[in-house]
Amino acid sequence: MGLFEVKNLSYKIENFKLDNISFKVNKGEYFTLLGQSGSGKTLLLESIAGFNSITGTINFEGRDISKLSPENRDVGFVYQDFALFPNLNVKDNIMFAGKYKHVSNPKETLNDLTNFLGLTQLLKRDVDNLSGGERQRVAIARALFAKPKILLLDEPLSAIDPTFRNTIMKFLKDIHRKYNLTTIHVTHNFREASYLADRIAIVMNGQIKQVGTATNVLNNPVNIDVAKFLGFKNILPSSMINDTKDRLFSVDPNAIHVGKHKFDCDYMFDGIVEECMGIVDHYKIFIDVDGEQFFAKILKRDFKSSYANRGDSIYIGFDKDDVCFL
Amino acid sequence: MFFIKNWFLHGLIFLATIILLFLLIPLLNMVFGNDLMLLLDVLKQKDVIGSIYLTMKVSLWAMVFVLITGLPLAYIIARYNFFGRSFVEALIDIPIMIPHTAAGIALLMVFGRGSISDAFESVGIMFVDTEMGIMVAMMFLSSTFLINGAKEGFKKVDVKLEKVARTLGANPMQVFLKISIPNARKDIINGALMMWGRGLGEFGAVIMLTYHPMVAPVLIYDRFTSYGLSHSAPVAAIMIIISIFIFLSVRFVNNRFK
Structure with missing residues (x-):
């Protein structure tokens, strides 16, 4: 059963419009809004939180909350830059909600959150003297202290040092499980979404283009724009692989085999090497096949025996299982 | 080199x-x-002490009044785009550009006669030769400093702080009092000090509405025209010393404590 449902949500600001957006989020689900910068993800998240006067409805446990003020929506919000209150120390930031709404067992809640998030030693610290990771944990603790029914995360990993991102991603998933949360997470990073999300919605130009399970959305984009955004390469006409329907297909560059002689594959082409770029442990090879360009990634150790220079003839091949139709 | x-x-x-x-x-x-003994002697004169106390007190009232009314105005200008915002901003700046005596005449024509003056008089508030007259003169010519200071302070407060506070259960008034004002505090206090300081020195407009009771600048002028430099300089020196002491103290406290 849908805990949270956005129906026909629209909102216009200057030249940008959130256009007729609808989606559902189930209880306990980790839902990701995935889209490029400027696609309207954050605006959508802020609209859900109640910062914008929208048209359409937002149903939450069967009740329309679209006309409620943000303080009455039971949502927790963590911004990209965490938005900690500079005039309060860590403890007062976390316990802020306790002054304005009823929080059951505030001391136990504080202890539990600070223990789990590793903030016990930082409670008296000024928020200006925290690292990026610490600031993020304080922001999450502050949102969770209010015991929200939905946690809204706006690009929570973009201000984190890339070397810590995997750790933090695991940490976000742990929080989601431990506190039995329903989470809506906004990101532009499809790798982040693929790890965290139960379901994903693709947001482009203020519209939802596709909603589904993470596996389904990331492997079966509904159109070429979504496919390009998700990093699909080799988007080519399906007539090349003898498909009678007028559509496109895509094949993962890592799934393409390359050789100087013919080998066994479901689909086999001969082409001319346009470019061969050596990158650390692999080659990026661009091959022209009857005017269409294939892009293949081959590990250096696999390519040693069949290294080809620009202009050389080469065979490429891939199997049916590696083909994705758009 | x-x-x-x-x-x-x-x-x-x-x-x-x-x-x-x-x-x-x-x-x-x-x-x-100035001779130190002369300064100490002047400090014993009741009219000097009374005048300095009056100046401090009324300029403080003026500052408090503008804090209550000017902070909301500064917040509205900092946060919202609305038709006529540029006009409102220009209106706030105008008082510091016009001659103070001209401002005093303008105030006299509103608060010294006519329907507005009559309306206030009917509830016992009069502006000519009263502390209230000094206060409106000080407010008219110095509120710009507080409002503009607060406006810049509010602009520096990330609107996301206010939004997050709303999701944590605070209503708009609570957000304004607990997040917006505390985080714009330095600029607000600096603006308030500038306003207070400007009010302490206000002469041209005050003298049009209220010669008596005498604020310090009027007393200094009165002593200078009546008795000469030797009688006015010590009063001016004491006024300067007290003002500097107060400003430095407030700035120290403001910078020292969050």
Whole structure:
């Protein structure tokens, strides 16, 4: 059963419009809004939180909350830059909600959150003297202290040092499980979404283009724009692989085999090497096949025996299982 | 060689020193150029102490009044785009651009006669030759400093702080009092100090509405025209010393504590 449902949500600001957006989020689900910068993800998240006067409805446990003020929506919000209150120390930031709404067992809640998030030693610290990771944990603790029914995360990993991102991603998933949360997470990073999300919605130009399970959305984009955004390469006409329907297909560059002689594959082409770029442990090879360009990634150790220079003839091949139709 | 390499920096320091000395010398001369015994003697004069106390008190009232009414105005300008915002901002700036005596005449025509004056008089509030008259003169010519200072302070407060506070259960008023004002505090206090300081020195507009009771600038002028420099200078020196002491104390407290 849908805990949270956005129906026909629209909102216009200057030249940008959130256009007729609808989606559902189930209880306990980790839902990701995935889209490029400027696609309207954050605006959508802020609209859900109640910062914008929208048209359409937002149903939450069967009740329309679209006309409620943000303080009455039971949502927790963590911004990209965490938005900690500079005039309060860590403890007062976390316990802020306790002054304005009823929080059951505030001391136990504080202890539990600070223990789990590793903030016990930082409670008296000024928020200006925290690292990026610490600031993020304080922001999450502050949102969770209010015991929200939905946690809204706006690009929570973009201000984190890339070397810590995997750790933090695991940490976000742990929080989601431990506190039995329903989470809506906004990101532009499809790798982040693929790890965290139960379901994903693709947001482009203020519209939802596709909603589904993470596996389904990331492997079966509904159109070429979504496919390009998700990093699909080799988007080519399906007539090349003898498909009678007028559509496109895509094949993962890592799934393409390359050789100087013919080998066994479901689909086999001969082409001319346009470019061969050596990158650390692999080659990026661009091959022209009857005017269409294939892009293949081959590990250096696999390519040693069949290294080809620009202009050389080469065979490429891939199997049916590696083909994705758009 | 060092001098040649840093000719630009030395040029800047030289020019900056000229203006600093220009500002500093009259103040130092006023404070240290007077006989200490004379200053102590002046401090015993009831009219001097009464006048300085009156000036401090009324300018403080004026500041508090503008804090209550001007902070919301500054917040609205900082946060919202609305038709006529530029006009409102220009209106706030106008009082510091017009001659103070002209401002005094304008105030006299509104608060000294006519329907507005009559309306206030009917509830017992009069502006000519009263502390209330001094207060409106001070407010008219110095509220700009507080409102503009607060406006800049509110602009520096990330609107996301206010949004997050709303999701944590605070209503707009609570957000304003607990997040917006505390995080714009430095600019608000600086603006308030500027306003208070400007109010302490207000003369041209005050004298049009209220000669008696005498605020310190009017007393200094009165003593200068009646008795000459030797009688007015000690009063001016005491006024300067007290003002500097108060401003430095407030700034210290503001910078020291969050």
